[in-house]
Amino acid sequence: MMPSFALNVVPGYIMTKYVLSIIGPTAIGKTALSIKVAQHFKTEILSADSRQFFKEMAIGTAVPSPEELSKVKHHFIHHKSIHDSYNVGAFEKDAINRLEDLFKTQNIVVMVGGSGLYVDAITKGLDDFPNVDPKIRTRLNRELETKGLEPLQDQLKALDLNAYHTIAIANPHRVIRALEVCIGTNRPYSSYLNKLKDNRPFKTITIGLTADREIIYDRINRRVDTMIEAGLLDEVKTLLPHRHLNALNTVGYKELFRYFEGQWPLEFAISEIKKNSRRFAKRQLTWFRKDPDILWFEHSTSTEHIIQSLQAAIPFKNGAS
CATH class of the missing domain: 1.10.20.140 (Histone, subunit A)
Structure with a gap:
């Protein structure tokens, strides 16, 4: 049975717990917004980006910078190795347990990520699949x-x-x-699919960032160029002996493996990273737009306006009734 995270603040009153989930396509600005929201509510961030779990992958997964990580405590970033067996079911259990601990001292926790299945695993629960070989x-x-x-x-x-x-x-x-x-x-x-799932003992408010397709694609292209300048080729080269691992079968790595194997010229491999990243963003938006409860904002919306919208939906500040 799922534990209750509620905290009695006055006799007869149970404080509701909230997960503020920030979603959207890759390169849209989720990390920067999540940090500002977490700072405002004086809380911590739970990452639901499945590509950022693995400590050997930093540049190609756009992990928050050391400066960003120092501003707010993050969970589930670089906590696993590419050699570890880790899937969405294991993440669901780990993340729910971590939320239970965080909600002992916090009424609000921020979650951020573009991996729709992993976000849904926390906010809605997973379908119950049997173990397979x-x-x-x-x-x-x-x-x-x-x-x-x-x-x-x-x-x-x-x-x-x-x-x-x-x-x-x-x-x-x-x-x-x-x-x-x-x-x-x-x-x-x-x-x-679609069997009865666990009810979550917290409420979720989901903020989605979006933009016109041309803007999203331009941001993706520029991010890939920045990754290359930051040393993505060196990062991928060190991982070449492990290219068969499932964690590395992902955009930004699989294309450069083909470059290092002599199958593609570098310029073409980079263009494929951009193309596959744009396709990934399209799939992300298709996934998230199935949820009618998401509050969508243009990526250029001021942080202050988004925080005001969140604060209006929550009847207290974090840690107070």
Whole structure:
């Protein structure tokens, strides 16, 4: 049974706990906003960005700078190695436990991240999937590396047509996850979806940052250039011996692996990072726009206005009734 995080502040009154979730596409400005919101509410930040979990990956995942990390305490950044087995289910358990601890002294916690599944795991709970043999995922990842994504998509279409039409079919992680469940359980992946989930003992207010497509794409292109200037090639080169690991099958790394392997010229690899990052941003927005409760703001909206909107929805300041 999920523990209660409520804190009695006066007899007969239970203080509601809040997670302020800040979401949006990559490079939109979530990190900067989350730090200012956390400073205003005098609280801490929980990261739900699955690419920032791994300590060997910093430049290519746009981890907050040391200066940014020093302003507000962050959780779930660089807490794992690429050699560790870690998935959204494990993150859900770890993050809920961490929230339980934080809510002993805080009424508000800020969460930030662009990984929709990981955000939903905290705010809504996950569908309950059975454990499957990890060798299945290893085999599917090998097939992805040697044959590409299309044969895996065709296999999923044959095993679970509903999942084929509903998941992010262009995302290899999602395709492999659905396939491993189909193969490991002999049941469609979609048959496990939308079951009764745990009720969360806190309220969530979700702020979404957005912009016109041209602005988002320009910000992404400039961020990739900045990453290259900051030393992304050196970071990826050190990870080349481990390129088969699932954590490294991600935008910004897989393209440069192909450069180092002599398959692509550098200029083309960088252009592919930009293209795949733009596609990722499009998938992020598609995911988040399914949620009618998100309060959307243009990325250029003043922080003061966003904080005022949040404060108006919360009947207290952090730590006070």
